[in-house]
Amino acid sequence: MNVQTPMIGMQDTRPLECTSLIAGDRVRSGSGEERRNPSDTSEVVSLAFHAKARDVEHAVAAARAAFPAWAELTPQARADMLDRVGSLIQARHGELATLLAREEGKTLPEARAEATKSAQLFKFFAGEALRLGGRHVRSLRERIEVDVIREPVGIAALVTPWNFPLSIPAWKLAPALAYGNCAILKPSELTSGCAQLLSEILVDAGIPAGVFQMVLGGGEVGSALVAHRGVDLVSFTGSSATGRAIARLVEGRQAQLQLELGGKNPLIVMADADLDAALDAAVKGAFYSTGQRCTASSRIIVEEPVADRFTSALLSRVQALEVGHALVATSQIGPLVSERQLDGVQASLLSAQGAGSELAWGGKRLEQPTAGHFMAPALFVDTKPDEFVNRHEIFGPVASVLRASGLDEAIAIANDTPYGLSAGIYTASHAAMTAFKQRSTAGMLMINLQTVGTDYHVPFGGNGESGYGVREMGPEVASFFTRSRTIYTAG
Numbered sequence: 001m002n003v004q005t006p007m008i009g010m011q012d013t014r015p016l017e018c019t020s021l022i023a024g025d026r027v028r029s030g031s032g033e034e035r036r037n038p039s040d041t042s043e044v045v046s047l048a049f050h051a052k053a054r055d056v057e058h059a060v061a062a063a064r065a066a067f068p069a070w071a072e073l074t075p076q077a078r079a080d081m082l083d084r085v086g087s088l089i090q091a092r093h094g095e096l097a098t099l100l101a102r103e104e105g106k107t108l109p110e111a112r113a114e115a116t117k118s119a120q121l122f123k124f125f126a127g128e129a130l131r132l133g134g135r136h137v138r139s140l141r142e143r144i145e146v147d148v149i150r151e152p153v154g155i156a157a158l159v160t161p162w163n164f165p166l167s168i169p170a171w172k173l174a175p176a177l178a179y180g181n182c183a184i185l186k187p188s189e190l191t192s193g194c195a196q197l198l199s200e201i202l203v204d205a206g207i208p209a210g211v212f213q214m215v216l217g218g219g220e221v222g223s224a225l226v227a228h229r230g231v232d233l234v235s236f237t238g239s240s241a242t243g244r245a246i247a248r249l250v251e252g253r254q255a256q257l258q259l260e261l262g263g264k265n266p267l268i269v270m271a272d273a274d275l276d277a278a279l280d281a282a283v284k285g286a287f288y289s290t291g292q293r294c295t296a297s298s299r300i301i302v303e304e305p306v307a308d309r310f311t312s313a314l315l316s317r318v319q320a321l322e323v324g325h326a327l328v329a330t331s332q333i334g335p336l337v338s339e340r341q342l343d344g345v346q347a348s349l350l351s352a353q354g355a356g357s358e359l360a361w362g363g364k365r366l367e368q369p370t371a372g373h374f375m376a377p378a379l380f381v382d383t384k385p386d387e388f389v390n391r392h393e394i395f396g397p398v399a400s401v402l403r404a405s406g407l408d409e410a411i412a413i414a415n416d417t418p419y420g421l422s423a424g425i426y427t428a429s430h431a432a433m434t435a436f437k438q439r440s441t442a443g444m445l446m447i448n449l450q451t452v453g454t455d456y457h458v459p460f461g462g463n464g465e466s467g468y469g470v471r472e473m474g475p476e477v478a479s480f481f482t483r484s485r486t487i488y489t490a491g
């Protein structure tokens, strides 16, 4: 592995101060929590002041006060503001991408792509604000007309994870606001800096006080927010365990719930596939973004005739991956997001090995010129579907290879998981593609593509333990962020 010195001297290394935004005011509660660069823990990236329970109370009250005027605003006015958010993200693109790489640890090219997608999301939903329609029908009775319109629901609590700290807040905020709701964002406590810049942009774009607000902090603040009876909509992305806790907090009251959770995504490689393309998809899908993606290909299922050849080529590619500081141009894989995440992944590797899985490569903590949470990407080979490594979402640079005798067994293995987010197949056969489309149980299917990488103008989401409720993104998300009203008019 090459070792390069990162361009630390070129960065503005002063910690970014992060505060909650409540009723248009920046609120600095308690003492600041430091967030260190996962590629170089000597650098403090941000200092976040976590909200208290009373701040959540104030935010919900301010949102309720702001809601009627925002809901009544013309779609054009809302669209203009969201479009401006997109333009301001583009204008601050370099700053956002660099902060994202320093705070979360993804490589700079990946951070740039995320910043771009975040801008595009706001611009897409700016357009959607104008397109929200209803329907007009004749009544079943004489001289009566019926209109079914869609209207905003109210106050949306948006709770987001650290692994896409710009784009996930963007894909919740943009539709929530476009369709006339007030939004309170509770970003991950590990990426308050990205949330701070995003919140500055929304304010600069003219989103009124109380319409967009942000409360910083961890699970305590998140649960106070989602449990608040003044909140009408809860949209959460994160782990399945937290999703279950949130579902319990919302239970018994009339709030709409949307959960986007974990994954254990299969990638099938058939013997007739373009093996070079499949190899590239397996490596990038499993290990890029340090494997910290809900759609990562953590189970690679290879058809028997090519299994030895494919596994050995995969092993060589994994061994050659460059792990390093997120800002070094040659790094393909950055650090894990935190020491805690690295410890969790290490513990899962021990469990997997303890349960008999064969670790062919990687898994060790790596020393780099800077002290960070680096780990050599890990590949298990010749594993069986019921082994620990194939049952649990590890959420790090870890993948396993399984063998299948043919298409039927490959699809059965792919479906053998409580999750169901994304699933992929590489094959040249249309019959195999069709069988995969008909029988795979995942919410998103990728044919001759990586399991990661999705578009924002179509729905995103999974089945089973990977999700609950209306899918995110695409115009379909309007059915979550609006509700219908039926109006009868006698002529």
Ligand code: NAD
Residues within 6 Å of the ligand: 159, 160, 161, 162, 163, 164, 186, 187, 188, 189, 217, 218, 219, 220, 221, 222, 223, 224, 226, 237, 238, 239, 240, 241, 242, 243, 245, 246, 260, 261, 262, 263, 293, 294, 393, 395, 421, 462, 466
């Ligand atoms: P997490 O569940 O630990 O935290 C997510 C958010 O929930 C954070 O903001 C956290 O502060 C908050 N939170 C924690 N406990 C809470 C509680 N009791 N009540 C309310 N809020 C609470 O997840 P994470 O570690 O930040 O992210 C990684 C997980 O996210 C992985 O499981 C990954 O698969 C999943 N993920 C899913 C998708 C998807 O769209 N399906 C996308 C990205 C990440």
